[in-house]
Amino acid sequence: MNPLLSVHNLKKIYGEGCDDCMGPSPRPGPDNLCPICGSIIACTDVTFDVYPGEVLGIVGESGSGKSTVLGCINLTTPVNGGEILYSRLQSGIRNILEVDAQTRRTLQNIHFGIVYQNPHLGLNFSISGEGNVAERMLVADSRNFAAIQEKVHNLFERVELSSARFKDYPINYSGGMQQRVQIAKALINAPSLILLDEPTGGLDVSVQAKILDLIRSISRELNVAMIMVSHDIQVIRLLCKRIIVMKHGRIIESGLTDRVIDDPQQAYTQTLVHSTIQ
């Protein structure tokens, strides 16, 4: 099977950068700073594949570069190096870091969907919940109000949003509802890849379980690929077959979830697994 998305040697540096940290395999330091010029190495030498329909997990501590990788794939964060090959564009396999602005918007609006931990990043709070989801169809050139509304309502029922709340503004939704609307927004144009940036962070445990259930059933029913970023290894274990462990902007370990969690090879992964409250 051919990968849906192949990320090769992705690099993102915040700061001036020098020949060493801008080149391949920069010298590691005690943290995510370049030991020579002090620039922040948000991610470097990040290479992985995502296959159609699979859920890939990325774990790591705060500042390890997880969200940076998602931002780079979603083309919202400009990168300093590497390539991201995507196979579902009409023009064949393309490096999406080099496409024109219109193709970039097509990718963001139709091919990818993203769910942020902070709903303020994912939702427009000045329009209704329904308008937020409809927006994705409107930017994808749908112009029929009744047809759009029907599709949005069907999806809202799927994500179990109460029909009395469709027209409400996101500020009046609970945290769980905001995430449901974000998930509906990500799904509306039938994307081939959904990026989940800690979608259940900050939610209480029972709501968290319901949202995770929803994500799991969506990935099974719709066969949509997902990249799930989390610092919570239990969440990752529940959803993902394969995981990547990141630290200081680099991938330090990857493999099948059960293998990595039951038999962690790296010292950091061992700490991560064993520090979870059982």
Next chain:
Amino acid sequence: MYNFALLDENSKREIRRSVLKAIAIPGFQVPFASRELPIFYGWGTGGLQITLSLIGKDEILKVFDQGDDDSVNAVNLKRLIQLTTGVEVTSDTQSATLLQTRHRIPEQTLTSDQVLVLQVPMPEPLRKVESRETETARMHAEKDYGKMFVKLYEDVLHHGEITLSSDYPVLVFDRHLMATTPIPRWDVPKLDQAENLFLFGAGREKKIYAVPPYTDVEPLSLEDYAFRVEDFSNKQCVFCKSTESYLNEIPSPEGAGQIYACSDTDFCQKNRNQ
């Protein structure tokens, strides 16, 4: 005491150059160096600068405001232009060659030898949905007008119809989204495939844009919620009895209720003379 038409020749030339560029790219907002004038921004400085830089000695000028030739704003602009050029001034829409307006397009169809200059307070149609200038520039460059349609969707969702009344956004030449200035919806269809040239000037915002003759101008709409103009069915002008013009609603002098009168005073007067 003054140069002909108040502005110096180099300023007029710069404005004409921006006008030419605007005509070449229908609906695109061309920046220009808006000059100091003896009237305040917001009183028609954009339109006035276009008029002053285009006007010649043989021009016949009409200036009107909300369809009215005798309103304070129109009269003052007319006096200033006449004082500094000596051109002939008229209220007759048909015989005028250069027309400057605020908030209306005349009822009488303009012809290919006439130019209509509109005074624009807010040239950016996307400002309603996006406050950043860098972002609206990008949206125009990429023809990314989805957000404007979200505004229409929200209108229908909450109110059952599109609530934009004046300054209705239009797509010009199937390329640029354009603000129509606060003309009522009634006047928007007159922009489409018109014989005459429309020039839009925003003095405070320092932008000029244009709709050249015979250009497609399409009001934004959703497939199942079409654009429509104001409804004056069963109403007529109290003076000329017209049922085919844009009507102003006026409180009845007898007390209760409203009466209606033509907004275009020249049109109304001609109807009465017939």
